Amino acid sequence: MSSPTEPEHGDRPLESFLSERDQRILEFERQWWSNTGAKEEAIRAEFSLSAARYYQLLNAVIDLPDAVRADPMLINRLQRAREERSQMRAARGFRSPGPGGDSSRPLSPESND
Numbered sequence: 001m002s003s004p005t006e007p008e009h010g011d012r013p014l015e016s017f018l019s020e021r022d023q024r025i026l027e028f029e030r031q032w033w034s035n036t037g038a039k040e041e042a043i044r045a046e047f048s049l050s051a052a053r054y055y056q057l058l059n060a061v062i063d064l065p066d067a068v069r070a071d072p073m074l075i076n077r078l079q080r081a082r083e084e085r086s087q088m089r090a091a092r093g094f095r096s097p098g099p100g101g102d103s104s105r106p107l108s109p110e111s112n113d
Contacts (some may be wrong), residue, residue, distance in 0.1 A: 017066040017070075018061070018064065018066050018067060018070060021047075021057070022057075022061045022064070022067065024046075024047070025047075025054075025057060025058055025061050026061065026067060026070070026071060026074060026075075028042075028043075028046060028047075029058065029074060029078060030071070030074055039051070058078070059082060062075050062078045062079055062082070
């Protein structure tokens, strides 16, 4: 019989609903803070993937409902970090080159640059 926190999963562990690769990705993110060295190198060594491909997969995994149920704290932390990076990229995108090519000047609403 399933518990109230696992209504559609029955007696199977939540992780079993994620692929082995997805489980490995989440475990890597859980453990990453304790590792030293360049994360990109560790990604290549662990998964034989480029960092770009790894992050594509990670972004897909953290949107899976089963991943949220399996480790809500980790998934929420990763989703918050993704949202912060997205907001930072968006803020950088709203700048225009000023006189002399200065792109650090934000666009003003009345600007026709």
